[in-house]
Amino acid sequence: MRVTFGSLVISAGICGILSFAFLATSLGTEYWYIIEMNPMNISDIEDMSSHSGLWSINEGGKMYADSIDSFTADYSRYSETELQMLSMHSAIVVLLPFSLVLLLFGGICGLVSSLARSPVLLTGTASYFFICSVCMCVMHRSPGLLTLCGVGLYIIYSYQALAETERLVGPEGLANIHTSFGWSLGLAWLSFSLELLAGVLLLVAAQMAKLQNSSPTVA
Template identity: 35%
Template sequence: MKVKPHAVSWFAALFGVLGFVFLVAAIGTDFWYLVDASKLERFSNSTEKLSSHSGLWRTCRFESTCQPMVNPFKRETENITLPHKQLLKMHGTFVVLLPLSLILMTFGGTLGFFGNLARASLLVLFTGLIFLLGALITLAGLSTYISYFSGALKEVRFLMGTYRLLDHVHIHFGWSLAFAWFSFVAEVLTGLAFLLMSRMIGLERRQNHAI
């Protein structure tokens, strides 16, 4: 079955929008990881809610207000430990990479719209490469975040020592991170669709010249 150019255009537009929306939702929500401390609350007979959920910018207690995370770009880091400094560097990395991917998607979407409208294969090709670069940046941000999460968990275990309170706490990734992964997949599919569109436009032009 022959693939039609307008079908590829609609495919690229759909997944481009989905990738953008998913990443905006991921960056703007506070459910990158969840801390379920319900067992600890029962164990300690605490009336205070200890469960929480965190985003890229802040940590929120359930049924309570949110607190901003430590600014990773502050230079006042002389009195903190080396592992903490590394965590701050990773935090600063992924909070820059993920919005950068959004900027690339916005630029690529605009460029792709005009390139497709003008049937300019080079512009469409460049758009595909921009989306693939954005996907690579998103993947780098996600990988850094997962490393950050693992490092933060190790640091918490070290600081808590022999109290073993974490045995009563369940920590896991949330749906905000899943949205970011969906965005990564959508960016890859959009980039590949634009590359295919560029090839189809080039073949169309060569056929027209031959006629």
């Protein structure tokens, strides 16, 4: 089966649209982190099962705002570990929405470069997707990634929060609690993968357009 320029750019466009949709859905849902109580051991204690997103927590069917306001918090009240967690939380809630905006802009660039069939513009757009996905940016001396960094930071943040909770209540306090990452985080990872795939497809399309432009025309 012969792969055409049109099929490549259409596939890249579909990947870009799905990547945007998955990331937007993940940011707007509350299944990034799930806490479940062992049903055999909750007869005498309150059921603290919950699932949370980046900005809110759903506990017992009731929605609560995230108790950590990393932008307006009084930093003098927190320990060094808690301050580090606040910094990670601030980075997460900035990087992931910013990545969504950049993904939308990349889609516009991809549409323009595809219509123009310009190898230079297609290569530039592909590179843009790679940069948005995996390359490093520097913010106030703190290294951070966009989609990949935001998701990775959330995982590190969650493990550190669990470790801090265990330090405060002891291992026995968490014996009846099971924690796991939810499907919202999975959608963010899928969005990252599709973002990379869109970049690869555009890069292949750029090479194909370059070959077509350099081929001699037959009179």
